[in-house]
Amino acid sequence: MKKRRLLWQLYPSYLLITLASLVGVGWFASHSLEQFYVAQVSGELTKQARVVDSVLGDDFGPQAAARLRPLCESIARDTQTRISLIDAAGEVFVDTDAALPLANHSDRPEVIEAMTGRTGISKRYSTTVERGMMYVALPAERGGKIVGVVRAAVSLASVDAHMNTLRVQIATGGVAIAALMALVSLAISQRISRPLEEMRIAAERFARGELGYKMLVPDSAEMADLAVTLNEMSRQLEERIRTIVRQRNEQEAVLASMVEGVLAVDVQQRVISVNRAAAQLLESDQAAVLGRGLHEVIRNVDLRRFVSQALVSNEPIESDVVLHGEPPRVLQAHGTSLRDAHGSGVGAVIVLNDITNFRRLENIRRDFVANVSHELKTPITSIKGFVETLLDGAIANPQDAERFLRIIAKQADRLHSIIDDLLCLSKIEQSEGAEDIELETSRVRDVLESAIASCQPQAADRRIDIDLACDPNLTARMNAPLLDQAVVNLLVNAVKYSEPAAKVHVSAALAGGEVVISVKDTGCGIPAEELSRIFERFHRVDKARSRKLGGTGLGLSIVKHIVNVHRGRVTVESTLGKGSTFSIRLPAGSDTASRHGANTLAAAASLAGR
Numbered sequence: 146m147k148k149r150r151l152l153w154q155l156y157p158s159y160l161l162i163t164l165a166s167l168v169g170v171g172w173f174a175s176h177s178l179e180q181f182y183v184a185q186v187s188g189e190l191t192k193q194a195r196v197v198d199s200v201l202g203d204d205f206g207p208q209a210a211a212r213l214r215p216l217c218e219s220i221a222r223d224t225q226t227r228i229s230l231i232d233a234a235g236e237v238f239v240d241t242d243a244a245l246p247l248a249n250h251s252d253r254p255e256v257i258e259a260m261t262g263r264t265g266i267s268k269r270y271s272t273t274v275e276r277g278m279m280y281v282a283l284p285a286e287r288g289g290k291i292v293g294v295v296r297a298a299v300s301l302a303s304v305d306a307h308m309n310t311l312r313v314q315i316a317t318g319g320v321a322i323a324a325l326m327a328l329v330s331l332a333i334s335q336r337i338s339r340p341l342e343e344m345r346i347a348a349e350r351f352a353r354g355e356l357g358y359k360m361l362v363p364d365s366a367e368m369a370d371l372a373v374t375l376n377e378m379s380r381q382l383e384e385r386i387r388t389i390v391r392q393r394n395e396q397e398a399v400l401a402s403m404v405e406g407v408l409a410v411d412v413q414q415r416v417i418s419v420n421r422a423a424a425q426l427l428e429s430d431q432a433a434v435l436g437r438g439l440h441e442v443i444r445n446v447d448l449r450r451f452v453s454q455a456l457v458s459n460e461p462i463e464s465d466v467v468l469h470g471e472p473p474r475v476l477q478a479h480g481t482s483l484r485d486a487h488g489s490g491v492g493a494v495i496v497l498n499d500i501t502n503f504r505r506l507e508n509i510r511r512d513f514v515a516n517v518s519h520e521l522k523t524p525i526t527s528i529k530g531f532v533e534t535l536l537d538g539a540i541a542n543p544q545d546a547e548r549f550l551r552i553i554a555k556q557a558d559r560l561h562s563i564i565d566d567l568l569c570l571s572k573i574e575q576s577e578g579a580e581d582i583e584l585e586t587s588r589v590r591d592v593l594e595s596a597i598a599s600c601q602p603q604a605a606d607r608r609i610d611i612d613l614a615c616d617p618n619l620t621a622r623m624n625a626p627l628l629d630q631a632v633v634n635l636l637v638n639a640v641k642y643s644e645p646a647a648k649v650h651v652s653a654a655l656a657g658g659e660v661v662i663s664v665k666d667t668g669c670g671i672p673a674e675e676l677s678r679i680f681e682r683f684h685r686v687d688k689a690r691s692r693k694l695g696g697t698g699l700g701l702s703i704v705k706h707i708v709n710v711h712r713g714r715v716t717v718e719s720t721l722g723k724g725s726t727f728s729i730r731l732p733a734g735s736d737t738a739s740r741h742g743a744n745t746l747a748a749a750a751s752l753a754g755r
Contacts, residue, residue, distance in 0.1 A: 155338060159330035160323075167319045174315055179308050183279070186304060187266050190281035193224050194297040198285055205230070205285050205292050207238040214239050227278070227298040231256060233291065243273045255282040259294040268301065277301035340368045347375065354390075356383035406476075406497035409483070410452060412490055414439040426468075426476065426497055445469070448478065455480025455493040465500070474501040528553050584622045584711065589653045589660060590615040592625050596632035597651065600640060608646045611636065615653040621660040621731045623711060628729075631707040632662065635727045638701070639666035643724075655733055659713075662729040671719040679717060680705040704729070 197220055201213055210230075217228040221241040230239035235251025250256050258265030259282035271278045282296040340363045347360040356379040360372045400407055406423030410416055416434050424431035427443060434442045443449050448466045455462055461481045468474045477500045483492040531549040540546045590613075597611050604611050632651075639649045643666045650665040671679060680701045704727075708715045711731050719725035 156331055156334040159334065160327055163326040163330065164323055167323055171315045171319050175308070175312050178311050182304060182307060183268075186279060186299060187281055190226065190279065190297040190299060191264060191283070193220070193226055193228075194281055194283045194295050196220070197228055197297065198283055198295045201230075201285070201295070203287055205287055206232055207236070210238045217241055224297075225299070227274070229294075229296040229298070230285075231282075231294040231296060233260070233293050240273075247273060253280075253282075255280040255296065256294050258282065259284045259296075260291060262291060265294075271298075277305075279304065340365065344368075344372065344375065347372075351375070351379050351386075354383075354387060356380070356386065406495075406499075408452075408495045408497065409492060410439055410456070410495075411492040412456065414452065414456070416442055417492060423497055426474075426499060448476070451478050451480060452493060452495055455482060455495060456490065458482060472501075474499060475504045476500070528557065584624055586620050587623055587625050588617065589619045589621050589623075589662065590617050592623070592629050593632060593651055593653060593662070596629050596636055599629075599633050600636040603637065604640050604649070607640060607643070609640055609643055609649060610647075611640075611649045611651060613651045615651075619653055619655065619660065621733065623731065627707045627710060631704045631729060632664065634701065634704050635664040635729075638727075639664050639668065639725075642666065642668035644668065658733055660731045660733050662731070663726055664728075665724065665726040667724040670721040670723055671717070671725055672721055673719075680715070 197217065200216065200220075202209075204212070213230060217230065217239050218241050220226075221228045227242040228239070229237055229241070229250075231237050231250050235249045235253075235256060237245065237247040237250055239245075240247060251260075253267070254269075255265030255267040258267075262284050265280070265282040267280045267282075269278065269280075270276070277300070278298045279301055280296055280298045282294045284291045285293040285295050343363075344360065347358060350358045358379070359376050362369045362372045400418070400420035403420055404422055406426045407418070407420045408416065408423045408427075409418035416437055416439065419427075419429075419431055419434055421431055424434065427434075429442055439449055439452060443452070445466065445468055448468070451462070451464055451466060458480070459482070461479065463477065463479045466476045466478050468476060477498040479496040479498075481494055482490050483494055485491050531553050535546060535549055539549060593613055593615055597613060600611065636649065636651070643649060647667050651663070652665075653660065653662045655661075705715055708729055708731070713729060713731040716728045716730065717725060718728075
């Protein structure tokens with residue numbers, strides 16, 4: 146954190162005290178004046194209400210409204226107030242500012258207070274005249290009995306106008322006083338901070354290596370002692386400071402250039418050194434973590450435990466630590482204790498290597514080898530078994546021999562399909578991220594019609610209808626053969642996993658700046674827990690059924706990588722027992738969006754013409 150000069154610590158403090166005092170006094174004065182003015186207004190209203198009550202006579206009630214109204218209106222005009230007469234039931238039978246009838250006023254606070262025999266005063270918003278009003282209500286007593294209420298009111302706008310004028314005058318005076326005090330405070334602060342500022346300048350020159358510089362000795366005894374001490378220190382430490390600066394620069398250069406994270410702690414587990422790579426791994430600020438406790442810098446319990454072990458271990462240790470986050474990372478940690486010349490532990494240094502990608506690739510390779518081995522072993526085992534059966538004599542039986550050979554041929558075809566899909570997947574993966582992939586603007590409907598035609602024989606065998614909904618003018622940047630293969634893979638799955646005589650819906654439209662191609666079936670659906678892994682290689686929801694239908698487990702993985710080549714994404718929505726919808730989302734070019742907008746306007750114009 147950037148340090149502030151003493152001047153700017155003293156001066157704002159003085160200024161803040163001055164401003165706080167002025168604001169407090171100003172607020173108190175304003176509040177007191179407002180209360181005084183409101184009291185004055187309420188007093189005037191009370192007098193006016195008493196005058197009105199005195200001239201009304203003994204006849205008070207709705208029956209006398211015709212006689213009392215002109216009298217009240219005359220008084221209201223002369224006093225610029227609103228006069229209301231309210232009977233004991235809360236009904237207003239005379240009001241100089243509003244047309245009757247009005248809502249019952251028995252719930253108004255000033256009326257309630259007046260009906261108890263006291264003077265009721267209230268400030269509130271009037272829904273009748275739609276502005277803020279101040280009310281004073283007096284009980285109307287006739288024959289020793291309260292028969293109603295005489296209420297006088299005035300708009301608060303005039304009160305607010307007077308108070309605003311007073312506030313402006315108070316604020317203007319406060320600003321003038323604040324400006325004067327600001328100058329006085331600045332002068333006092335400069336006088337206090339000037340000697341320290343001169344020492345700061347001298348200390349900066351010492352830090353730059355100008356240790357031959359001599360400070361001027363101030364008049365103050367305390368400051369003079371400090372200046373003499375600093376001059377003596379500069380003479381003694383000139384060579385030491387130069388050596389320390391050189392060693393520090395060398396160390397920082399080495400640590401900053403390392404790709405591995407380096408973290409050093411003392412025996413109290415406070416951070417004494419950290420390089421930029423370590424700060425990035427720990428998601429901390431390099432300068433802010435120095436001197437802080439390990440528990441403040443490292444949230445991972447396993448990494449803190451590893452540091453604690455390194456502090457007490459006599460030998461170097463190493464371990465893998467997982468940093469849980471999004472995404473999680475795997476760090477390979479090496480720890481060595483630091484010891485002084487007497488062999489006592491003074492801390493530990495930890496070197497951190499981010500091996501997340503290495504572990505991920507290792508897991509992918511291991512899973513891939515296991516899956517490929519398993520997928521290839523099944524048909525090979527079947528082929529070997531039937532070949533051995535044929536060699537054992539089954540070849541002499543033509544019917545069995547033909548059946549076994551057909552099974553062998555089927556398993557060989559399956560092997561061929563797996564190898565073809567693996568080669569295709571490898572080729573597509575090599576194309577991902579390459580700049581030489583040929584993408585051109587083409588009509589989406591042509592690709593969809595081609596894919597449907599490829600899957601039509603298989604759909605016809607199962608009596609499945611495939612319908613298409615796509616604007617003929619919809620285009621996208623694509624590699625048509627690759628996109629055709631992706632849609633075919635989705636259609637093949639939809640046909641396989643749909644019941645006979647079902648329907649598969651294929652659609653494409655522009656939505657949210659993307660060209661969305663959807664393949665929807667009404668098949669068995671996919672469990673929710675399987676959706677996150679559905680695009681992995683060799684992943685099958687129902688392994689037995691998938692193999693029975695001839696799937697290789699690579700179709701959806703191929704779809705995912707084809708979509709990645711197109712800088713798009715593929716999503717799936719599925720409900721178990723109701724079917725699935727796979728959507729390929731490709732970025733829409735500006736020309737596609739423009740044409741879509743033009744088509745929309747044309748359609749709107751056509752509807753308007755009708």
